[in-house]
Amino acid sequence: xxxxxxxxxxxxxxxxxxxxxxxxxxxxxxxxxxxxxxxxxxxxxxxxxxxxxxxxxxxxxxxxxxxxxxxxxxxxxxxxxxxxxxxxxxxxxxxxxxxxxxxxxxxxxxxxxxxxxxxxxxxxxxxxxxxxxxxxxxxxxxxxxxxxxxxxxxxxxxxxxxxxxxxxxxxxxxxxxxxxxxxxxxxxxxxxxxxxxxxxxxxxxxxxxxxxxxxxxxxxxxxxxxxxxxxxxxxxxxxxxxxxxxxxxxxxxxxxxxxxxxxxxxxxxxxxxxxxxxxxxxxxxxxxxxxxxxxxxxxxxxxxxxxxxxxxxxxxxxxxxxxxxxxxxxxxxxxxxxxxxxxxxxxxxxxxxxxxxxxxxxxxxxxxxxxxxxxxxxxxxxxxxxxxxxxxxxxxxxxxxxxxxxxxxxxxxxxxxxxxxxxxxxxxxxxxxxxxxxxx
Numbered sequence: 001x002x003x004x005x006x007x008x009x010x011x012x013x014x015x016x017x018x019x020x021x022x023x024x025x026x027x028x029x030x031x032x033x034x035x036x037x038x039x040x041x042x043x044x045x046x047x048x049x050x051x052x053x054x055x056x057x058x059x060x061x062x063x064x065x066x067x068x069x070x071x072x073x074x075x076x077x078x079x080x081x082x083x084x085x086x087x088x089x090x091x092x093x094x095x096x097x098x099x100x101x102x103x104x105x106x107x108x109x110x111x112x113x114x115x116x117x118x119x120x121x122x123x124x125x126x127x128x129x130x131x132x133x134x135x136x137x138x139x140x141x142x143x144x145x146x147x148x149x150x151x152x153x154x155x156x157x158x159x160x161x162x163x164x165x166x167x168x169x170x171x172x173x174x175x176x177x178x179x180x181x182x183x184x185x186x187x188x189x190x191x192x193x194x195x196x197x198x199x200x201x202x203x204x205x206x207x208x209x210x211x212x213x214x215x216x217x218x219x220x221x222x223x224x225x226x227x228x229x230x231x232x233x234x235x236x237x238x239x240x241x242x243x244x245x246x247x248x249x250x251x252x253x254x255x256x257x258x259x260x261x262x263x264x265x266x267x268x269x270x271x272x273x274x275x276x277x278x279x280x281x282x283x284x285x286x287x288x289x290x291x292x293x294x295x296x297x298x299x300x301x302x303x304x305x306x307x308x309x310x311x312x313x314x315x316x317x318x319x320x321x322x323x324x325x326x327x328x329x330x331x332x333x334x335x336x337x338x339x340x341x342x343x344x345x346x347x348x349x350x351x352x353x354x355x356x357x358x359x360x361x362x363x364x365x366x367x368x369x370x371x372x373x374x375x376x377x378x379x380x381x382x383x384x385x386x387x388x389x390x391x392x393x394x395x396x397x398x399x400x401x402x403x404x405x406x407x408x409x410x411x412x413x414x415x416x417x418x419x420x421x422x423x424x425x426x427x428x429x430x431x432x433x434x435x436x437x438x439x440x
Contacts, residue, residue: 006032009313010066012056012086013077014040016341016373016391017298020305021075021312022049023371028311035069037062041357041382042372056081059089066095073098073317076273079155079295083109087273097272098316100294104264104271108294111153111190118289121263123256125289126280128192134178140191141170147194151291152177154185159231159348163194195290197282198427200241201300202249204257204277205315207324208270211257215307215332216244217300218427223348225423232348233388236424238338238399239303243281243428252277252287260292272319276300302371302391303337338402339393340410340424344374345417347387355416356381357389368394368409384415392420399425 009025011018011034019042022034026048036043039051054061056078066074074090076082076099085102106113112130119125130153131137141148141164150173152160160182164170177186204213217239223229244252256277264271276293305312309331318327344351353374360370360382371393374386390413394405403425410420 006030007072007313008032008070009034010062010071010074011036011039011043011077012062012074012081014038014056015077015298015386016371016388017296017301018077019043019046019371019373020301020391021077021296022046023369024305024308024312025075028313030311031313035065035071037065040372040385041375041377042370044377045382056086057084059086062086063090063093063095066090067093072096073313073320075099075316077295079105079108079293082273082294083155096317096320098320100271100273101269103269104273105294107260107264107275107292109155111151111291112188114292115190117260117263117267118292121259123259123289124287126193126195128190130188130190132188134174137174137178137189137191138171141174142167144191144193146170149192149194150174150177151190151192152182152186153188153190154182156182156185157233159233160185161231195280195282195288197280197288198243199290200244200279200281201237201297202244202252202257202277202279203297203300203304204275205319205324206257206261206271206273206275207319207322208261208265208272209322210324211253211261211275212324212330213249213253213257214304214330215239216241216249217297217303218243219297219300220421220424223421225421226426230348232343234297234299234341235343235421236338236340237297237299237303238336238402238425238428239300239307240336241428248281248285248287252279256287256289272322298373299339299341299391302339302393306337306369306393306395307333307335309333333395335395335397336399336402337393337395338399338406338425339371339391340406340420341373341388342390342392342410342413342415342418342420343388344384344386345419347419351387352417353383353385354378355384357384357413357415359413360390362412363392363409366394366405366409366412368392368405370409370413389415389418399428403429
């Protein structure tokens with residue numbers, strides 16, 4: 001199937017990551033069409049791509065469409081449908097899916113489950129304890145002291161983590177979680193020791209037997225410049241991240257990625273998809289896992305895939321069909337990529353939608369790629385439809401060039417209340433890479 005001309009692909013999701021996946025799949029000579037469920041304003045206007053107005057939770061409807069339309073590869077973007085078992089439902093109909101089963105997706109859907117797996121595998125990670133009772137959790141944080149990290153156990157759209165610098169902040173985070181701020185996801189919390197260092201994201205592809213890392217990336221989770229303010233889904237990213245040297249990547253492969261896949265297999269889980277390791281690199285240069293995710297990162301995908309020369313469909317099919325071991329080495333473009341997220345005013349809190357977006361063509365005329373995240377097509381306009389609206393990405397011979405190009409493109413785009421950080425990549429671009437450590 002990897003070499004057949006005219007394969008149709010299905011991408012599940014509606015964010016910047018899914019627009020990037022569709023865009024990259026369509027660069028392959030083997031892919032004739034991509035259908036996005038439900039897609040966004042960017043996928044609606046991408047040549048040879050169309051949106052289908054189905055719910056991501058309508059597994060039966062998605063399977064029926066894929067079977068009737070001879071879909072050769074389904075790629076699942078977000079974590080929620082994976083955690084709900086979309087891969088299991090589609091595989092039962094004989095469909096080829098890139099994305100782990102419900103059992104495998106527990107590695108992101110439950111932080112407590114993931115911690116247990118890491119301990120079993122001997123993977124380096126912060127000391128942690130799990131609580132379902134508020135008073136016991138508060139007592140534990142008082143005994144540990146601040147700074148300390150409070151995490152909702154379940155899926156909270158990237159917003160369930162508080163790095164508490166004081167005990168008062170920790171208690172407030174615990175009260176919010178147990179008080180229902182994150183619904184079911186916060187009924188159990190993981191309390192972790194605070195790690196010092198620099199964050200990095202390593203997305204790896206796996207067929208359950210072999211695992212291969214993609215280029216390391218670094219994202220900026222905080223809303224404010226200088227990595228301040230509330231956590232978001234990610235305000236920008238760049239790749240490759242210099243903090244992950246080739247020697248460190250070998251250690252990550254040996255000490256983190258391979259043990260994780262081996263332990264999943266030992267637990268009877270056939271994990272085929274992305275294993276995303278969110279890492280903290282200590283000042284001593286040691287990698288620790290902050291969290292595992294079961295899908296492509298967002299906005300990391302927007303900087304990793306533009307640098308990939310290997311056809312994406314061939315790579316993902318090799319994983320889905322469990323033949324990654326014999327797949328050729330991955331090929332990458334030289335240089336670097338940077339992505340700046342343009343968000344709605346008020347994000348990650350309350351924000352308004354429906355504002356027309358101007359200047360996307362002018363931005364793309366500079367050579368940048370504008371990936372749509374929270375947008376929808378409302379003819380004749382593309383309008384804002386989410387908190388993170390656009391991921392403006394550029395490639396350059398150096399990281400500085402990529403960042404300069406991304407910002408030059410951002411300057412050409414306007415919509416009501418548009419906000420973006422002006423310091424993406426600041427930790428690398430500072431002289432000697434000396435900057436305050438980032439906690440996770």
